[in-house]
Amino acid sequence: MKNEKQKYLERHIKKADLELRNIAFPNSKRNFQNDSKTKYVIEYKEGCLGYYRASTNTIAVDPKYFKNMYRHKYNKDLISTLQHEMIHKYIDYNIDSSILVYWNDNSPAFLSILAYFNNRGCNIYANYKYDKIFKRYNKSIYNLAITCKTFMELQIKLIQLKNQTKEFFYSKLRIEEDTIISYIPTYDGESYISSAKLIKQRIINEVNGKTQFLEVYIVNLSAEFNIEDAEDRAYIFDFICSEEGIESEGEYEEIDDYVIKTKSLKMA
Numbered sequence: 565m566k567n568e569k570q571k572y573l574e575r576h577i578k579k580a581d582l583e584l585r586n587i588a589f590p591n592s593k594r595n596f597q598n599d600s601k602t603k604y605v606i607e608y609k610e611g612c613l614g615y616y617r618a619s620t621n622t623i624a625v626d627p628k629y630f631k632n633m634y635r636h637k638y639n640k641d642l643i644s645t646l647q648h649e650m651i652h653k654y655i656d657y658n659i660d661s662s663i664l665v666y667w668n669d670n671s672p673a674f675l676s677i678l679a680y681f682n683n684r685g686c687n688i689y690a691n692y693k694y695d696k697i698f699k700r701y702n703k704s705i706y707n708l709a710i711t712c713k714t715f716m717e718l719q720i721k722l723i724q725l726k727n728q729t730k731e732f733f734y735s736k737l738r739i740e741e742d743t744i745i746s747y748i749p750t751y752d753g754e755s756y757i758s759s760a761k762l763i764k765q766r767i768i769n770e771v772n773g774k775t776q777f778l779e780v781y782i783v784n785l786s787a788e789f790n791i792e793d794a795e796d797r798a799y800i801f802d803f804i805c806s807e808e809g810i811e812s813e814g815e816y817e818e819i820d821d822y823v824i825k826t827k828s829l830k831m832a
């Protein structure tokens with residue numbers, strides 16, 4: 565038999581999903597969460613009302629929501645937290661599941677989708693600082709989120725921007741003697757403020773008995789990075805190069821997402 569907390573949680577999951585579905589897919593009967601494998605758990609994590617863990621497909625919510633459970637009432641804060649986490653997962657599954665970590669709290673994908681729902685009657689929690697920076701520096705995506713006729717329209721735009729961003733940084737890959745130098749854009753990490761952070765990783769690779777180095781520059785983007793602006797991209801790239809004393813001009817090679825993903829996973 566299911567315990568009270570589980571039943572209460574399930575009732576809220578249904579309601580949270582239904583609200584999102586009615587806004588995003590008004591003519592469809594599909595759920596907003598279109599896979600049933602997500603694990604929902606009640607778990608305390610310091611400083612979090614909830615979290616989404618991509619690696620285990622888990623959504624967790626804070627135990628504090630289960631102190632007072634009313635049979636015929638919904639807890640609005642629990643619904644807001646569930647919707648916040650459902651949107652993380654939605655982006656991860658439907659818009660970008662790769663290393664860009666486009667579903668994170670500081671990404672324009674996450675913040676514009678929150679704006680989309682919040683302007684249509686939801687009240688989903690956003691990190692105040694990220695939200696403010698996003699609305700200021702990514703104005704036109706924010707405007708699109710407010711004015712778009714369909715949820716699909718916003719998603720298509722976000723996918724285009726993601727591809728442009730990745731292509732730009734990947735196209736900067738170059739080979740110098742025994743070292744491959746590549747740049748990986750990501751919204752991962754704790755980049756609360758303004759400028760892009762840079763993390764350098766050096767990986768030793770064995771190819772046919774020959775040692776090769778892979779030098780990966782992880783470019784930690786933030787809500788302040790204008791994902792639509794080619795000048796912003798170029799600026800960040802030049803900034804990284806000058807910080808590291810790398811030539812920003814040179815011969816670049818093609819690389820695909822899969823290769824970088826495999827390499828970057830090895831670093832974890």
Ligand SMILES: [Zn+2]
Binds near residue numbers: 648652668669
């Ligand atoms: Zn979050």
